[in-house]
């Protein structure tokens with residue numbers, strides 16, 4: 001794999017990495033010739049006396065600790081530099097190697113963001129000073145991309161989906177056209193911060209994650225909210241309910257147990273959706289919450305069930321650490337991706353999708369991969385595995401049977417509840433949407449206890465495999481109609497839109513709601529299981545945002561399509577929703 005030039009023995013790049021975005025004052029030396037296992041990491045953790053991470057205190061900690069950890073890491077680099085004493089003398093004609101002799105590392109890599117501004121600035125200043133005094137280039141690393149890349153590197157995966165579950169963030173990333181795209185993310189706080197806030201409420205010291213994990217071992221399941229919207233998710237509702245439950249006298253062990261079941265169940269579910277949408281069969285985990293054994297267990301089980309490979313790096317590479325900064329720094333340095341000092345400003349809101357990925361080869365992306373749904377669209381009977389359900393397609397008979405299968409990674413009580421609720425909702429909203437003039441398959445039968453639905457077969461292919469501006473524009477109009485009627489689809493992705501002729505269902509042929517004939521280009525919405533009634537502009541805008549993200553995740557050139565959705569929506573819907581969509585897009589998701 002040309003992509004893994006950083007693995008043992010393939011290059012002799014040496015990088016000093018510096019990390020200090022929030023709590024970990026950390027420095028590391030990575031020698032690509034020795035491989036990742038021998039990365040030396042020196043970390044000094046900030047531990048708040050009370051409450052959570054205080055930005056000013058954290059910055060004071062960085063101020064004191066960064067020089068010390070850097071000194072220790074550098075001492076190691078000098079010690080081992082060029083093999084130490086007894087090596088043959090340097091060839092003075094080789095400029096490169098003489099430079100190398102002068103400096104113990106080839107470059108200084110540092111976390112540019114995201115993170116706490118006061119901490120980042122101290123790290124940035126230290127990195128600049130060091131690069132100057134060693135006369136080596138500076139490499140500016142996005143901390144979240146580093147969380148992803150360390151797992152990709154240690155797994156040897158080519159093109160995985162990545163779940164970053166850290167303190168201040170929670171998102172799903174996949175590579176497409178030179179960038180890591182955010183397929184889904186938290187709509188409020190990061191997952192670790194959410195857990196830490198809960199533990200502060202019950203009076204436990206920071207960080208809360210390990211304490212919740214320990215307490216959960218003695219807990220039993222109690223009902224708590226569970227919120228996923230497509231591949232996005234939110235923690236505020238479940239955290240308020242968890243605090244309330246403790247205040248109301250529910251044993252804290254039970255609340256901890258159930259928090260883990262629901263929160264990690266949500267993260268596992270959206271990861272499965274991302275695998276299903278992208279067609280990838282590799283998942284990597286990143287971030288401090290990834291140290292949680294229950295989360296890892298759920299992800300491993302989900303991947304096992306769908307025949308995907310799962311990898312979580314060692315805990316020392318999951319929590320914040322300079323090792324991951326040095327390892328990605330090496331890849332960037334080798335790609336010539338260095339920073340001029342005057343352009344090396346830190347960025348507290350640095351998003352992973354802002355990074356130009358210079359270190360990966362041309363996309364060999366899943367070209368050979370077969371999309372089971374596309375194969376199923378050859379007119380023959382077939383069975384496809386969606387993210388939630390097993391779907392039996394019988395186009396000749398004009399019938400589709402969908403069963404929401406048990407997910408063994410989920411707690412059985414939660415699993416039962418979700419499968420029943422979603423089956424009932426899907427039946428109800430699919431029919432309601434048709435009454436609002438949005439083409440959907442006719443519902444033939446529903447059995448909530450068995451989580452089974454029977455629909456008419458519609459369309460010739462999934463929108464993902466036949467994207468066009470006109471079709472996407474129509475999806476914009478469809479979503480606006482649903483919203484006008486007071487509900488959302490909940491998971492409008494390019495896989496949940498069927499396109500093409502009206503299929504074998506006679507009741508679906510004919511005219512669209514605006515009276516125009518366009519059977520051959522008809523778009524049907526399917527899979528309403530995550531829909532719900534709401535009159536909030538935010539919910540409508542989120543619905544559009546979910547569709548937008550799926551375009552970004554599946555289209556080669558998403559921008560004209562994204563514009564077309566908005567055009568379609570504007571035609572039928574409320575401009576305020578589009579305004580809110582712009583706000584959602586502009587929101588920095590790094591929250592305290």
Ligand SMILES: C[C@@H](O)[C@H](NC(=O)OP(=O)(O)OC[C@H]1O[C@@H](n2cnc3c(N)ncnc32)[C@H](O)[C@@H]1O)C(=O)O
Pocket residue numbers: 021022023114115116143165166167168169190191192193195196207208209210213287288289290291292293318319320
């Ligand atoms: C931007 C950067 O500063 C930030 N870093 C960060 O959040 O630190 P990280 O090391 O990735 O994660 C810390 C979080 O990880 C949680 N955590 C640690 N061990 C845990 C465990 N066993 N179970 C659950 N959570 C755990 C802690 O409670 C804390 O919220 C980030 O990556 O978002």
Ligand SMILES: Nc1ncnc2c1ncn2[C@@H]1O[C@H](COP(=O)(O)OP(=O)(O)OP(=O)(O)O)[C@@H](O)[C@H]1O
Pocket residue numbers: 273276277373384385386387388389390391393400402441455456457458459461462495496498526527
């Ligand atoms: N009524 C239908 N007519 C034709 N094809 C259908 C129909 N319903 C589902 N399919 C096909 O089956 C696939 C999976 O269906 P569906 O999206 O309902 O399942 P799912 O498990 O919820 O999937 P996901 O969660 O990944 O969107 C669809 O992408 C589509 O290709």
Ligand SMILES: [Fe+2]
Pocket residue numbers: 143147166167287288319320
């Ligand atoms: Fe982190």
